[in-house]
Amino acid sequence: MEIYDGSGEPFIETEADQAFIDLFARLHFENESRYEHQAKELLRERVLLVPIDNSILKYWLEEEGAAYSISHDEGLTFSNSLGLTPLHWRRGVRIRRLVEQFAHSEARATLEY
Amino acid sequence: MATNLKLRRCPITLFAASLAILLLLSSTPANAATGNPKVPKASCRIEIDNAHISSSILKHRKTRNVKINARSICNVPQQRVTLTVEIYKTGILGNHFVRRFRTAENSPKSSGLKVEISNAAVECLNRNKTNYHGIAYAKAIIQGKWQYAGRTQSTSIVPLHCGS
Numbered sequence: 001m002e003i004y005d006g007s008g009e010p011f012i013e014t015e016a017d018q019a020f021i022d023l024f025a026r027l028h029f030e031n032e033s034r035y036e037h038q039a040k041e042l043l044r045e046r047v048l049l050v051p052i053d054n055s056i057l058k059y060w061l062e063e064e065g066a067a068y069s070i071s072h073d074e075g076l077t078f079s080n081s082l083g084l085t086p087l088h089w090r091r092g093v094r095i096r097r098l099v100e101q102f103a104h105s106e107a108r109a110t111l112e113y
Numbered sequence: 114m115a116t117n118l119k120l121r122r123c124p125i126t127l128f129a130a131s132l133a134i135l136l137l138l139s140s141t142p143a144n145a146a147t148g149n150p151k152v153p154k155a156s157c158r159i160e161i162d163n164a165h166i167s168s169s170i171l172k173h174r175k176t177r178n179v180k181i182n183a184r185s186i187c188n189v190p191q192q193r194v195t196l197t198v199e200i201y202k203t204g205i206l207g208n209h210f211v212r213r214f215r216t217a218e219n220s221p222k223s224s225g226l227k228v229e230i231s232n233a234a235v236e237c238l239n240r241n242k243t244n245y246h247g248i249a250y251a252k253a254i255i256q257g258k259w260q261y262a263g264r265t266q267s268t269s270i271v272p273l274h275c276g277s
Contacts, residue, residue: 084213
């Protein structure tokens with residue numbers, strides 16, 4: 001699907017991109033409450049493991065912010081760090097950004113995208 | 114000057130990182146030593162687009178997101194590509210880091226002639242006008258050796274109605 005997104009160039013959105021965005025949107029909507037709890041736990045404990053289907057997502061706090069990686073072999077090995085969200089100075093924004101990252105990372109893990 | 118001319122013609126940034134990889138590979142003695150004319154000279158580059166409001170996410174999620182796509186492209190297979198995209202906003206006090214996205218090194222999707230990131234998006238908090246740009250860099254195994262591509266910046270810093 002060709003989309004004109006205002007960048008001055010058409011962007012070809014693949015089926016995989018569409019599937020990812022659909023799932024990301026659904027996860028964000030359906031699990032917002034759980035993600036908020038996770039965000040608070042991550043900020044408190046500094047490390048968080050979340051099993052999703054056949055994957056395990058590992059989140060941790062580091063100097064620059066909150067990072068994550070994914071394991072597809074029951075935690076034997078984890079990927080390299082796949083994303084990082086800086087921790088905003090306002091707590092509300094900090095939680096909102098972490099919620100976004102939880103939905104994003106779970107969509108990635110589910111689709112292996 | 115030559116670089117500037119090239120950039121003006123090209124809608125996306127291709128410069129330092131691709132040049133670095135080209136220089137590295139062309140100076141690699143392996144091809145010359147074997148004398149095998151069938152081994153292609155690797156030509157690789159990183160492309161990073163300008164920041165934009167994602168129309169696809171707007172359509173699916175009904176939220177505004179600033180999005181930057183990037184890709185690592187080679188004429189020979191690249192393996193275990195770790196392509197990183199960082200989104201920045203520009204303020205009075207300089208660049209402000211917004212988010213980092215990275216491909217999984219061991220994923221099957223991180224190998225091939227083209228490896229891309231097309232999910233690097235951050236939700237807007239409000240409609241305040243904010244200047245955005247992206248920076249991409251990568252490492253990969255190309256022709257059996259680890260190669261590193263330095264930081265490549267979007268061609269333009271784009272003002273978007275997307276506070277973050």
